Amino acid sequence: MNARISEARASFQTALEKAQTDADLDQVRVQFLSRSGAIANLFEEMRSLPVAEKPALGKLLNVLKFEAQAAFDEKKRTLDASTVRGSDTVDLTLPGRPRPVGTKHPLMQTIDDIKRIFVSMGFSVATGPEIETDYYNFGALNFPADHPARDMQDTFFISKDILLRTHTSPVQIRTMEKQNPPVREIMPGRVYRNEAISARSLVSFYQIEGLYVDQGVTFSDLKGTLVAFARQFYGNDVRFKFRPTFFPFTEPSADMYISCFLCKGKGCRMCKQAGWLEILGSGMVHPHVLKNVGYDTEKYTGFAFGMGIERTASLRYGVDDLRLYYENDVRFLKQF
Amino acid sequence: MKISHNWLKEYIPVRLKPSQLAEDLSMIGLEVEGFEELAAKYQGFVVAQVLERTKHPHADRLSVCKVNVGNEDLQIVCGAPNVDAGQKVVVGLVGATVPRNQHDSDGRPFVLSQVSIRGVQSSGMICSEYELAVGDDANGILVLNPKAKPGTPFAKHLGLSDVVYSMEITANRGDWLSHIGVARELQVIMDAKASLPASLIKESKTPVGKHATIKIIDAAKCRRYVSRVVRNVKVGPSPKWLQDRLMAIGLRPINNIVDITNYVLMETGQPLHAFDYDTLERHTIVVKCAKDGEKFTTLDGKERTLRADTLMICDAEKPIAIAGVMGGANTEISERTTNVLIESANFDPSSIRKTSKYLGLSTDASQRFERGVDMEMSLYAANRAAELLQKLAGGEVLKGAIDVYPRKLQPAKISLRVSRTNAVLGTSFTQNEIVSFLKRLELKVAKRTRDSITFIVPSFRYDLVEEIDLIEEVARAYGYDKIETKTRTTIDFTKPLNTGSLQESLRDYFIGAGFNEMLTYSLQDKAKGLMTGERAVEVLNPVSAEASVLRTSLIPGALTVVKHNRAHGLNDLRLFEIGNVFALKGEKPTDDLADFLEDERILMVMSGSVVPQQYGSEHRGVDFFDLKGEVQALLSKFCLDKYRFISYDTAGALIESALAVEINGTYAGLLGKVGKSISERFDIDDAIFVCEMRVSALVGRRTAEKKLTPLPRFPSVDRDLAFVVDSVVQHETVERTIREAGGTLLANVVLFDLYQGDQVGAGKKSLAYSLEFQPLDRTLTDREIDAEVNRIVQRVEEACKAKLRAT
Numbered sequence A: 001m002n003a004r005i006s007e008a009r010a011s012f013q014t015a016l017e018k019a020q021t022d023a024d025l026d027q028v029r030v031q032f033l034s035r036s037g038a039i040a041n042l043f044e045e046m047r048s049l050p051v052a053e054k055p056a057l058g059k060l061l062n063v064l065k066f067e068a069q070a071a072f073d074e075k076k077r078t079l080d081a082s083t084v085r086g087s088d089t090v091d092l093t094l095p096g097r098p099r100p101v102g103t104k105h106p107l108m109q110t111i112d113d114i115k116r117i118f119v120s121m122g123f124s125v126a127t128g129p130e131i132e133t134d135y136y137n138f139g140a141l142n143f144p145a146d147h148p149a150r151d152m153q154d155t156f157f158i159s160k161d162i163l164l165r166t167h168t169s170p171v172q173i174r175t176m177e178k179q180n181p182p183v184r185e186i187m188p189g190r191v192y193r194n195e196a197i198s199a200r201s202l203v204s205f206y207q208i209e210g211l212y213v214d215q216g217v218t219f220s221d222l223k224g225t226l227v228a229f230a231r232q233f234y235g236n237d238v239r240f241k242f243r244p245t246f247f248p249f250t251e252p253s254a255d256m257y258i259s260c261f262l263c264k265g266k267g268c269r270m271c272k273q274a275g276w277l278e279i280l281g282s283g284m285v286h287p288h289v290l291k292n293v294g295y296d297t298e299k300y301t302g303f304a305f306g307m308g309i310e311r312t313a314s315l316r317y318g319v320d321d322l323r324l325y326y327e328n329d330v331r332f333l334k335q336f
Numbered sequence B: 001m002k003i004s005h006n007w008l009k010e011y012i013p014v015r016l017k018p019s020q021l022a023e024d025l026s027m028i029g030l031e032v033e034g035f036e037e038l039a040a041k042y043q044g045f046v047v048a049q050v051l052e053r054t055k056h057p058h059a060d061r062l063s064v065c066k067v068n069v070g071n072e073d074l075q076i077v078c079g080a081p082n083v084d085a086g087q088k089v090v091v092g093l094v095g096a097t098v099p100r101n102q103h104d105s106d107g108r109p110f111v112l113s114q115v116s117i118r119g120v121q122s123s124g125m126i127c128s129e130y131e132l133a134v135g136d137d138a139n140g141i142l143v144l145n146p147k148a149k150p151g152t153p154f155a156k157h158l159g160l161s162d163v164v165y166s167m168e169i170t171a172n173r174g175d176w177l178s179h180i181g182v183a184r185e186l187q188v189i190m191d192a193k194a195s196l197p198a199s200l201i202k203e204s205k206t207p208v209g210k211h212a213t214i215k216i217i218d219a220a221k222c223r224r225y226v227s228r229v230v231r232n233v234k235v236g237p238s239p240k241w242l243q244d245r246l247m248a249i250g251l252r253p254i255n256n257i258v259d260i261t262n263y264v265l266m267e268t269g270q271p272l273h274a275f276d277y278d279t280l281e282r283h284t285i286v287v288k289c290a291k292d293g294e295k296f297t298t299l300d301g302k303e304r305t306l307r308a309d310t311l312m313i314c315d316a317e318k319p320i321a322i323a324g325v326m327g328g329a330n331t332e333i334s335e336r337t338t339n340v341l342i343e344s345a346n347f348d349p350s351s352i353r354k355t356s357k358y359l360g361l362s363t364d365a366s367q368r369f370e371r372g373v374d375m376e377m378s379l380y381a382a383n384r385a386a387e388l389l390q391k392l393a394g395g396e397v398l399k400g401a402i403d404v405y406p407r408k409l410q411p412a413k414i415s416l417r418v419s420r421t422n423a424v425l426g427t428s429f430t431q432n433e434i435v436s437f438l439k440r441l442e443l444k445v446a447k448r449t450r451d452s453i454t455f456i457v458p459s460f461r462y463d464l465v466e467e468i469d470l471i472e473e474v475a476r477a478y479g480y481d482k483i484e485t486k487t488r489t490t491i492d493f494t495k496p497l498n499t500g501s502l503q504e505s506l507r508d509y510f511i512g513a514g515f516n517e518m519l520t521y522s523l524q525d526k527a528k529g530l531m532t533g534e535r536a537v538e539v540l541n542p543v544s545a546e547a548s549v550l551r552t553s554l555i556p557g558a559l560t561v562v563k564h565n566r567a568h569g570l571n572d573l574r575l576f577e578i579g580n581v582f583a584l585k586g587e588k589p590t591d592d593l594a595d596f597l598e599d600e601r602i603l604m605v606m607s608g609s610v611v612p613q614q615y616g617s618e619h620r621g622v623d624f625f626d627l628k629g630e631v632q633a634l635l636s637k638f639c640l641d642k643y644r645f646i647s648y649d650t651a652g653a654l655i656e657s658a659l660a661v662e663i664n665g666t667y668a669g670l671l672g673k674v675g676k677s678i679s680e681r682f683d684i685d686d687a688i689f690v691c692e693m694r695v696s697a698l699v700g701r702r703t704a705e706k707k708l709t710p711l712p713r714f715p716s717v718d719r720d721l722a723f724v725v726d727s728v729v730q731h732e733t734v735e736r737t738i739r740e741a742g743g744t745l746l747a748n749v750v751l752f753d754l755y756q757g758d759q760v761g762a763g764k765k766s767l768a769y770s771l772e773f774q775p776l777d778r779t780l781t782d783r784e785i786d787a788e789v790n791r792i793v794q795r796v797e798e799a800c801k802a803k804l805r806a807t
Ligand SMILES: [Zn+2]
Pocket: A260, A261, A262, A263, A264, A265, A266, A267, A268, A269, A270, A271, A272, A273, A275, A276
């Protein structure tokens, strides 16, 4: 019986070596490894032998069966691989079938990124009309009539009292008119300024503003919130400073600067050698504004802030001509 | 606003370096945009002496000069006719930047280099006053005083040691529009006091009252009018120190009288006007409003038309100045002027602003009056001007000033609570700290209680009116950067949390579907705005015709984008935009917001090839059904099955062969091919497919409202049917008939083949449908299905005049 086993092993090996095609291989499988093959037959023969011989022979046969199967599998893999490399095979380096790839406009990408940070801090999103009344755009925001503060925002008028909003701040008024504190909203949208079109200024642009009114909101919170935002958006290592400025609707008012992330504050073209970049305007909501929407100014305080999206996006992406955003050259769009 | 460093020193000892001063002032809100060292402009220019002058060997008009520039002698070729040996001149050395090039039409600066002029070496240039930008004479070189010392830097020779700051003044701080105003602000950052010099006038014995009369008729618009009369002045050029002061801040010296009024204006912030006293009828000043339509010639020589609300300065008979804006030509100071009446008045800010706006005339005076001028400065400024007229023009100052001041200003008092200050700022200041901050701004304590301090506000801080204004001053004086930076984030769970908007989902959807997002201008030219035939909203004061009308559709803007891309060979476009369109509801714009329509739209644009260029796939241009398929996919995602298409006989103004989309029974938009006449206006000769829909129509069903339909537990059965119908019969009719006849078992109907040709004959077409039957509670038998199919076939044959084809 031992000899029969060795013989079977030898003839299996010879047959396997000879096999060149899938058909040859299948024949080897039928001859040796199938249910009626040589190895199965040997197992069958073993059953009629005396009990004492069975364990040793069984072990030998199992080894043969295992080895034969492994050698067979290996041979099959080799054969399959060489078939692929053959003359009528597929060139896998050919390109995949392309499909169009969609992109988000860089300005919307910027708005979304800013939104996400503030939403995670508990702000929700509000919007309002682009055609506005003088009252919502100016009056309610503490711009006195016939005051030079109005020159800060050159306005497109539609009629005597109707205009194209010059900032998204009217949405602050509309939001506060509708609900009581706490108010915590961010307001993205399109705004209009009557300025000559150039690489640095457009007649309309996107802005995002934020508003937080509640009991106990302080200038210190304003700084904390905006610094948290700037670190998320511009990186953890930016330094910042707040500088007094004037807006009719906030007091105290502050412009926020961050250290230039390009030159790390050493001075470069982007920051005009200053080492600092102005990123947003902010301030404590003026009590007149809170009064105009019927809030108790003794009980509630709040802060507001706003930034231009084109400018923010340009700092991020290095776009130096704002008109590119509205030309929508697909070679431009596909970069974002 | 330009502020001179040396000038500031007259009011406060400035010990800060310019760069530090700029930074520190900016940090308290007086923004210094930059500063210029005047001497820097003349780097490389020195006083020189011409030692010899010889004729150029090869050029008649040129001279070769040997000049001494202090430590060495240079050879310089010069073309000026007036150059001569012995002269003291100004030489620009090699490497220096000449401020103005007289051979350049724009006079742009240029850098000097070592050159050879017709074979003769020239190491520098002898300059004209035009080239040095100290005058306009370009005909010859500037010849200096013989006492000038060769080698002296030209800047030093001119006495230029000043530094000039450019400051950005915020709209609330009119008081910063003067040197004393800036000096006072410096008190916050320096330990020093600012003050104006005392004015010392030697008055004559003649009282002014006998020689001039002032009458204010419109006291609401003219709050104060101070006047002084100075006789026997000599009009002439100002002394150098005064000219230097004015030139440093960019003002051109005119004559001593005008220069003095400008000097006092820039010193105090109080606009002054000097009238030629002898031209004033009856030596009388009357302040009153103009007659509507009255004409008046200002001293710039322009005739202006006045309105009934224009405040005028008049004499006994005629108007002589537009109050607070500009004087008149009729009473202007001239070389023959001997007697002068000085006006130092205070006008109502909003009145001056209105006048300046409608006249389109903004002056140094009007800019200050608009923001407000210190009521208590009028008398000082008039006295100061009189003092200088006496000193610099030799005048006799009549005794006393006429001061018409109908309602004297009472010093403002504002109370500030310590608790409130800390509550707004998030600080913990003590009462004493707050007092020490505000003292530096010249606010004086009138009264203190446990929590509250009452301050007396100086008259020049008319911008401070209430508590919050003082809180801001506390924060500024303390320093914004020193206030603690606290982060406090509390999320309010009493309201639904933000889950993202429909617009965000739409954007994400389109990006996944391979569309590029575009954003186009909402202000367009009129032609584009009117393309849709809607009543477009027009801007009253457009900046250009290109941006004068609000868009009524997203399509024209998108076609501009298509045109741009096609011009760059980019023809395969899949674009989308989400944005607002606008229209008038009525015929004309009104003052009521409700009369304006503002509608958010979504636009899809497809053109060019249906798939990107690739091997093994046939090129096919986008057609209507590619667009329709995209629209269907979008709608089934956002509106489930609540939409249908309606075929219109008449299309939209921009789209031909259009289908309308209806969602939940409401019109949502149109899809189709852009009309040929429209694409031609954008020079587009290819088919552009667009779909424009109202975003609000898509709001119908959102994720939260979706309900699960249980998955089928029994197998479904497919049957294919093909019908031959007249070509005019629409697929939609056939499909609807099948669905109606199919009843509840019929789960889906898909058109899988469309054939027109020989096999079905002319005027006919074959429509092949795959029908899916889905039972809910059992497995269907063949007999049941056959019964269903027969009913459907019968109904279609009847309703659509169809014939079943063999399947
Ligand atoms: Zn930089």
